[in-house]
Amino acid sequence: MERTLFEPEHELFRESYRKFLEQHVAPNHAKWEEQNIVDRGVWVEAGKQGFLGTAAPEEFGGGGVKDFRYNAIVTEETTRGGYSGIGFTLHNDVVAPYLIELANDEQKQRWLPGFCSGELITAIAMTEPGTGSDLQGIKTKAVRDGDDWVLNGSKTFITNGINADLIIVVACTDPEKGAQGFSLLVVERDMPGFERGRNLDKIGMKAQDTAELSFTDVRVPAANLLGEEGMGFIYLMQNLPQERLSIAVVAAAAMESALDMTIQYCRDRKAFGKSIGKFQNTRFVLAELATETTATRIMVDKFIELLNADKLTVQEAAMAKWWTTENQVKLIDRCLQLHGGYGYMKEYPIAKAYMDSRVQTIYGGTTEIMKEIIGRGLNL
Amino acid sequence: MERTLFEPEHELFRESYRKFLEQHVAPNHAKWEEQNIVDRGVWVEAGKQGFLGTAAPEEFGGGGVKDFRYNAIVTEETTRGGYSGIGFTLHNDVVAPYLIELANDEQKQRWLPGFCSGELITAIAMTEPGTGSDLQGIKTKAVRDGDDWVLNGSKTFITNGINADLIIVVACTDPEKGAQGFSLLVVERDMPGFERGRNLDKIGMKAQDTAELSFTDVRVPAANLLGEEGMGFIYLMQNLPQERLSIAVVAAAAMESALDMTIQYCRDRKAFGKSIGKFQNTRFVLAELATETTATRIMVDKFIELLNADKLTVQEAAMAKWWTTENQVKLIDRCLQLHGGYGYMKEYPIAKAYMDSRVQTIYGGTTEIMKEIIGRGLNL
Ligand SMILES: Cc1cc2nc3c(=O)[nH]c(=O)nc-3n(C[C@H](O)[C@H](O)[C@H](O)COP(=O)(O)OP(=O)(O)OC[C@H]3O[C@@H](n4cnc5c(N)ncnc54)[C@H](O)[C@@H]3O)c2cc1C
Ligand SMILES: Cc1cc2nc3c(=O)[nH]c(=O)nc-3n(C[C@H](O)[C@H](O)[C@H](O)COP(=O)(O)OP(=O)(O)OC[C@H]3O[C@@H](n4cnc5c(N)ncnc54)[C@H](O)[C@@H]3O)c2cc1C
Numbered sequence: 001m002e003r004t005l006f007e008p009e010h011e012l013f014r015e016s017y018r019k020f021l022e023q024h025v026a027p028n029h030a031k032w033e034e035q036n037i038v039d040r041g042v043w044v045e046a047g048k049q050g051f052l053g054t055a056a057p058e059e060f061g062g063g064g065v066k067d068f069r070y071n072a073i074v075t076e077e078t079t080r081g082g083y084s085g086i087g088f089t090l091h092n093d094v095v096a097p098y099l100i101e102l103a104n105d106e107q108k109q110r111w112l113p114g115f116c117s118g119e120l121i122t123a124i125a126m127t128e129p130g131t132g133s134d135l136q137g138i139k140t141k142a143v144r145d146g147d148d149w150v151l152n153g154s155k156t157f158i159t160n161g162i163n164a165d166l167i168i169v170v171a172c173t174d175p176e177k178g179a180q181g182f183s184l185l186v187v188e189r190d191m192p193g194f195e196r197g198r199n200l201d202k203i204g205m206k207a208q209d210t211a212e213l214s215f216t217d218v219r220v221p222a223a224n225l226l227g228e229e230g231m232g233f234i235y236l237m238q239n240l241p242q243e244r245l246s247i248a249v250v251a252a253a254a255m256e257s258a259l260d261m262t263i264q265y266c267r268d269r270k271a272f273g274k275s276i277g278k279f280q281n282t283r284f285v286l287a288e289l290a291t292e293t294t295a296t297r298i299m300v301d302k303f304i305e306l307l308n309a310d311k312l313t314v315q316e317a318a319m320a321k322w323w324t325t326e327n328q329v330k331l332i333d334r335c336l337q338l339h340g341g342y343g344y345m346k347e348y349p350i351a352k353a354y355m356d357s358r359v360q361t362i363y364g365g366t367t368e369i370m371k372e373i374i375g376r377g378l379n380l
Numbered sequence: 381m382e383r384t385l386f387e388p389e390h391e392l393f394r395e396s397y398r399k400f401l402e403q404h405v406a407p408n409h410a411k412w413e414e415q416n417i418v419d420r421g422v423w424v425e426a427g428k429q430g431f432l433g434t435a436a437p438e439e440f441g442g443g444g445v446k447d448f449r450y451n452a453i454v455t456e457e458t459t460r461g462g463y464s465g466i467g468f469t470l471h472n473d474v475v476a477p478y479l480i481e482l483a484n485d486e487q488k489q490r491w492l493p494g495f496c497s498g499e500l501i502t503a504i505a506m507t508e509p510g511t512g513s514d515l516q517g518i519k520t521k522a523v524r525d526g527d528d529w530v531l532n533g534s535k536t537f538i539t540n541g542i543n544a545d546l547i548i549v550v551a552c553t554d555p556e557k558g559a560q561g562f563s564l565l566v567v568e569r570d571m572p573g574f575e576r577g578r579n580l581d582k583i584g585m586k587a588q589d590t591a592e593l594s595f596t597d598v599r600v601p602a603a604n605l606l607g608e609e610g611m612g613f614i615y616l617m618q619n620l621p622q623e624r625l626s627i628a629v630v631a632a633a634a635m636e637s638a639l640d641m642t643i644q645y646c647r648d649r650k651a652f653g654k655s656i657g658k659f660q661n662t663r664f665v666l667a668e669l670a671t672e673t674t675a676t677r678i679m680v681d682k683f684i685e686l687l688n689a690d691k692l693t694v695q696e697a698a699m700a701k702w703w704t705t706e707n708q709v710k711l712i713d714r715c716l717q718l719h720g721g722y723g724y725m726k727e728y729p730i731a732k733a734y735m736d737s738r739v740q741t742i743y744g745g746t747t748e749i750m751k752e753i754i755g756r757g758l759n760l
Contacts, residue, residue, distance in 0.1 A: 132720050134651040157721045201726045203735060271514040281748055333709070336738065340512050340746060341537045344739045346581045355583060358716065358734070359724045366720060368661055 001294055005301045006069060014073045020049055025083050032085045032207035036199050037162055040121065046088060047118025053092065056100055060112035068093075068242070068307050072249045079253035082349055084356040085207020087121070087160040093246035095122040097239050098168055098184065102227035111166060111186075123164035125155035125187075125213055126236070132157070133369050135170070135236065136179045140215065142171040148219040149173065149185055151193075154212065157363070161211025162199050165189045169215070170232055182232030186224040193218035204355030240365065241317035245303055247364045251324035252300040254360075255293045255331050258353050262286070262335035265350075269340075282338060289331050296324045315377040322370035325360035332357050381674055385681045386449060394453045400429050405463050412465045412587035416579050417542055420501070426468060427498025433472065436480055440492035448473075448622070448687050452629045459633035462729055464736040465587020467501070467540040473626035475502040477619050478548055478564065482607035491546060491566070503544035505535035505593055506616070512537070513749050515550070515616065516559045520595065522551040528599040529553065529565055531573075534592065537743070541591025542579050545569045549595070550612055562612030566604040573598035584735030620745065621697030625683055627744045631704035632680040634740075635673045635711050638733050642666070642715035645730075649720075662718060669711050676704045695757040702750035705740035712737050 006014075024045050032038045046052050047061075054070040056062025063070065075089045099111055099122075114120030131137035140153025151171055158167070167187045174181030187194055197212030227235055263286060266277035276282050303320050306312040332353050336343035339350050346352065361367045386394075404425050412418045426432050427441075434450040436442025443450065455469045479491055479502075494500030511517035520533025531551055538547070547567045554561030567574055577592030607615055643666060646657035656662050683700050686692040712733050716723035719730050726732065741747045 127721065131651065134653075137651070137653075203724050203726060203731050271511065271517070273514075273517075279748070281751075329713070333713075337741060337747065341507065341739075341742055344583050344742060346583060351583050354738070355735070358713075359721075361717060362721055362724060367717065368659070371661075 001297060003297070003301060005304060006073075010069050010073060013070055014077060016049065017051055017074055017077050020046065020051065021077060021081050021083060025078075025081065025086065029081075029083050029085060029207060034206075036201075036206060037209040038085045038087070038207055040118075040163060042086070043088075043118035043121055043163075045118070047116055052088065052118050053096055053100075053112065053116035055092070055096055056112050056116050057108075060108060061116035062100075062112065068245075068304055071246065072304055075246060075249045076253040079250050080257045082257075082352055082356070083207075084205045084352075087163070087208060089246055089250070090124070090159045091115070091122050094239070094243045095124055095168060097242060098124070098226060098235065102184070102235060106223065107186075107226070114165070120165045121160055121163045122166045122168070123158050123160040124168045124170075125158045125161075126170045127157045128154060129156045129212075133366055136233070138170060138172060138182075140169065140171045141175060142173050142183065142185055142220065144173070144222075145219075147222050149183075149222065149225065151185060151187070151215045151218040151220050154197075154214040156197075156212045157200070158211050158213055159363075160209060161213055162196055162209035167213065168226060169213075169220075170236065173229055173232075177230065179233040181230055182236075183229050184226040184232045184235060185220045186226055187215065187218060187220060188224070191218050191220065203358055204352070205359065206355075237314070241312055241314055242307060243364050244317040244321035244370075245300075245307055245312065247360060248296075248300050248303070248320035248324040251328040251360060252293075252296045254353060254357055255289075255296055255324075255328050258328075258332050258335045258350060259286070259289055259293050261349055262289075262338050265339055276338070285334055285338065289334060292327050292331060296327050300324060313377075315374050318365070318370040318373040321365060322361065322367040322374075326367055328357055328360055381677060383677070383681060385684060386453075390449050390453060393450055394457060396429065397431055397454055397457050400426065400431065401457060401461050401463060405458075405461065405466065409461075409463050409465060409587060414586075416581075416586060417589040418465045418467070418587055420498075420543060422466070423468075423498035423501055423543075425498070427496055431472075432468065432498050433476055433492065433496035435472070435476055436492050436496050437488075440488060441496035442480075442492065448625075448684055451626065452684055455626060455629045456633040459630050460637045462637075462732055462736070463587075464585045464732075467543070467588060469626055469630070470504070470539050471495070471502050474619070474623045475504055475548060477622060478504070478606060478615065482564070482615060486603065487566075487606070494545070500545045501540055501543045502546045502548070503538050503540040504548045504550075505538045505541075506550045507535060507537045509534060509536045509592075513746055516613070518550060518552060518562075520549065520551045521555065522553050522563065522565055522600065524553070524602075525599075527602050529563075529602065529605070531565060531567070531595045531598040531600050534577075534594040536577075536592045537580070538591050538593055539743075540589060541593055542576055542589035547593065548606060549593075549600075550616065553609055553612075557610065559613040561610055562616075563609050564606040564612045564615060565600045566606055567595065567598060567600060568604070571598050571600065583738055584732070585739065586735075617694070621692055621694055622687060623744050624697040624701035624750075625680075625687055625692065627740060628676075628680050628683070628700035628704040631708040631740060632673075632676045634733060634737055635669075635676055635704075635708050638708075638712050638715045638730060639666070639669055639673050641729055642669075642718050645719055656718070665714055665718065669714060672707050672711065676707050680704060693757075695754050698745070698750040698753040701745060702741065702747040702754075706747055708737055708740055 054063030055066045058064035142149035142151045169185045173183040193216040195214045200210045434443030435446045438444035522529040522531045553563040573596040575594045580590045
């Protein structure tokens with residue numbers, strides 16, 4: 001299906017990002033999977049070439065265009081290459097809006113240049129060992145003491161958690177007020193009392209560092225409060241739709257690439273004297289998957305347009321998140337099956353896609369939570 | 381559901397096998413997963429305790445009872461423990477019948493004692509790089525030369541492929557005759573020209589050695605022909621139903637254990653102030669999975685009875701193979717989802733079950749091939 005979303009300038013951007021991946025990511029990704037983390041150098045290179053913070057103001061080294069299509073291109077090409085270790089999408093799609101929209105001038109000057117140059121890798125820490133879906137149940141708290149917030153608590157499953165230099169930590173600054181007492185504090189690399197736990201051992205996304213973080217009496221300067229005190233939960237609610245659409249962008253691209261590789265495999269692989277694509281079952285399965293991939297693509301592209309026009313609703317973002325990722329997981333499972341025994345071998349890209357994809361229906365809000373959100377909107 | 385399949389003697393056997401697993405497998409399995417192969421010592425210990433070759437005659441050190449319930453117990457308990465590296469099921473359920481039923485007296489004397497003592501680890505090599513589902517398409521061939529067969533070809537995906545001492549190789553001994561020209565040749569560890577390739581890197585079953593094997597002018601003595609020349613394909617057809625039921629036994633046990641651990645998890649894990657088992661969606665999902673697990677268990681136990689009475693048809697074995705394994709894969713996927721982010725962490729047994737299980741719908745004949753077999757029986 002022809003996509004009508006992009007203009008020529010986007011395609012030039014895509015071309016240059018592809019080249020970047022070929023030159024700086026492709027030769028290293030297997031090594032990064034071994035070491036369970038990417039080298040920081042790839043961030044700096046990405047920054048140098050303008051792939052980080054396309055939406056940040058030019059004065060800080062950003063691209064100066066708030067157009068989610070650029071974000072989508074980075075995510076799509078990263079996904080198509082199977083480069084699941086690269087945390088740019090979290091940096092650009094999830095963290096950037098907080099820094100661009102909530103940071104004051106002084107903070108922007110401190111953080112955005114590094115954000116855009118790739119020297120400051122970012123993360124956002126909401127989830128805790130005891131609570132993920134129920135964000136309101138977090139226990140991490142910060143108490144004001146003079147010019148500092150004293151932060152205590154622990155977070156888990158934090159993407160870029162080992163590499164991150166700047167971490168937006170969701171903390172409770174007023175326990176009386178529940179979710180109205182949440183604030184966003186930016187924790188920096190070397191603050192005393194901030195420790196990183198293990199780099200978690202996951203089913204897939206092997207080159208992605210996902211970590212536990214702990215905060216023991218960390219003195220976070222008041223100057224590191226992002227936005228207003230007590231507004232944290234609202235900021236999160238405002239930004240989660242973009243995070244969710246961003247995960248749907250991964251889903252659509254992952255479906256297209258798994259489908260393509262499987263169609264090719266079914267053309268090439270022979271059994272009983274013909275290519276396995278000639279069996280009616282194969283054709284029907286692939287016909288269904290091709291249809292679902294097209295439907296997914298149409299939804300995602302439409303929602304990118306809506307997001308760009310500031311019209312994407314919370315419910316629509318939730319629809320995109322659960323539906324596309326469940327489609328993705330199912331499609332990759334069916335594609336693996338069509339690879340026979342080779343589908344179970346890690347050297348085959350479909351096996352890697354299988355392991356990488358399974359988290360998609362979980363992080364950024366589970367399928368169940370997305371359905372809750374949509375259901376709430378139905379006035380039942 | 382209460383199972384009525386077993387007698388007290390089976391339960392004693394189960395108890396002793398469980399103890400064996402606790403003592404000799406549990407402390408080592410993680411290490412074996414690291415090294416991608418189990419230590420041979422565990423085979424010898426299993427042999428010593430009577431868990432290998434329960435169906436082999438007592439004079440050769442076997443259990444002397446042809447009762448698939450003993451096989452099922454070994455498989456069930458191995459599966460419940462998550463000990464996917466242990467290749468006993470292949471040895472007992474798949475290879476044993478060939479040796480017990482087809483070997484002549486001289487061969488029995490040479491092989492069965494080691495088979496039962498665990499000193500001779502076995503494998504069966506049908507699949508080739510170019511053909512799996514289409515067994516008739518194999519290219520490995522053996523040409524008679526004096527008292528030997530000269531064997532050439534290569535096999536892949538062979539379970540126990542690195543550890544195996546005895547490998548039943550399916551070869552074409554009369555190319556004119558197609559499948560009527562297949563024979564089974566037993567290749568032994570040190571035969572010149574027999575080489576093992578890589579230990580394949582799989583999505584799961586990390587402690588299981590799965591290998592490529594190659595044969596270059598291997599001189600296999602005529603005395604290592606199993607059964608009659610040209611009967612290989614028929615022997616395979618006779619024995620594949622037991623192999624398929626054996627895979628269904630894994631599926632049923634894996635479903636029960638994944639369901640149990642997930643129910644427990646949903647009782648313990650809290651979100652929004654209650655255990656996640658209290659959400660209606662969780663209850664409905666688990667209600668469906670519990671129903672499917674029960675249906676799977678009933679089918680498997682019934683078919684074990686039929687197999688023991690020599691009444692299990694090829695179609696029924698195919699039904700068991702595809703339906704139970706597809707149920708298993710689906711159930712484990714849904715159970716992983718209910719674990720939230722923890723489901724994606726390798727240290728959680730559900731994550732391991734996810735990676736271990738995916739091959740179940742593929743090996744021993746894919747779901748698609750099973751449906752072909754059943755469909756053929758419907759006289760359409
Ligand atoms: C690889 C990875 C990267 C991640 N990156 C980040 C990150 O960068 N930053 C961050 O903050 N977090 C991150 N997360 C955490 C992720 O967002 C959470 O895992 C997710 O939100 C689910 O929370 P949980 O794991 O606590 O599951 P739980 O909330 O415990 O949920 C368990 C199960 O219960 C279900 N459930 C919960 N509530 C309900 C309900 N009301 N109705 C029905 N069912 C319900 C869930 O859907 C799920 O199936 C990451 C997780 C992973 C695995
Ligand atoms: C971990 C593991 C262990 C194994 N252990 C052993 C072992 O010990 N010994 C051994 O001999 N083999 C073993 N195998 C091989 C296994 O049996 C084969 O992988 C399996 O039979 C499928 O063959 P294939 O991989 O060549 O897939 P293919 O035959 O190439 O099939 C590819 C796809 O085409 C489909 N297809 C094929 N024919 C048809 C048709 N007629 N109609 C519709 N669809 C069709 C298949 O279902 C599959 O989805 C093992 C495999 C694995 C992964």
